[in-house]
Amino acid sequence: MKEMFGGPGKVSGLVLRVGQCSFAAASIGVMISAHGFFNSTAFCYLIASMGLQLLWSFGLACLDLHALRANRDLRNPVLMSLFVVGDWVTAILSLAAASSAAGVTVLFAKDLNYCKSPPFLPCSRFQVSVSLAFLSWSLLAVSSLVMFWLLAAL
Numbered sequence: 294m295k296e297m298f299g300g301p302g303k304v305s306g307l308v309l310r311v312g313q314c315s316f317a318a319a320s321i322g323v324m325i326s327a328h329g330f331f332n333s334t335a336f337c338y339l340i341a342s343m344g345l346q347l348l349w350s351f352g353l354a355c356l357d358l359h360a361l362r363a364n365r366d367l368r369n370p371v372l373m374s375l376f377v378v379g380d381w382v383t384a385i386l387s388l389a390a391a392s393s394a395a396g397v398t399v400l401f402a403k404d405l406n407y408c409k410s411p412p413f414l415p416c417s418r419f420q421v422s423v424s425l426a427f428l429s430w431s432l433l434a435v436s437s438l439v440m441f442w443l444l445a446a447l
Contacts, residue, residue, distance in 0.1 A: 297443060299435055299439040300439060300440075300443055301353070301356070301367035301368060301372070301443075302365060302367040302368070306353075306357050306436070306439075307358060309432050309435060309436050310351075310357060310436070313350035313432045314350045314354060316432065317343040317344075317346045317347040317429045318343075320339070320343045320425035321340055321344060321347065321422075323418055323425060324419070327419060329412065330419070333394075335393040335396070338390045338393060338394070339391065339394040339423070342386045342390035343390070345383060346386075346387050349380075350383075350433070369447075373443060377437070377441050380433065380436050380437040380440050381437050381441075384434055384437045387429065391423055391426040391430055394422070394426065395423045395427075398420055398423055402416040
């Protein structure tokens with residue numbers, strides 16, 4: 294069976310999952326620290342989506358760590374199908390949340406000038422949070438494609 298970067302039970306897969314967790318947690322932390330985020334549904338959706346991604350990636354990182362320590366192979370059709378579906382669902386939700394939050398951030402910063410006039414929203418924090426969400430999504434997209442490729446190779 295072909296060895297691929299980012300596969301389950303590999304060090305590269307663990308690194309991808311830890312990166313996803315880190316960027317998702319950072320995105321949540323930055324967004325929560327910005328006052329006024331709760332007034333926008335897109336920002337609340339971003340927090341919920343990143344929370345789901347954080348839980349999913351953390352769970353799979355723990356599974357990868359266990360597989361590495363116990364020297365187990367996680368590539369069987371049932372597990373791979375679960376990984377593919379979970380990765381694709383969380384990837385789609387994360388991309389939708391990051392995109393909608395980016396749109397609202399651009400609206401607030403460029404069109405409505407809420408950053409420079411009342412209510413003086415912390416648009417730079419919104420931008421950082423959205424950027425971290427896109428970084429987390431990009432790592433998840435890599436994992437999703439690798440899992441899909443490995444499932445097709447089984």
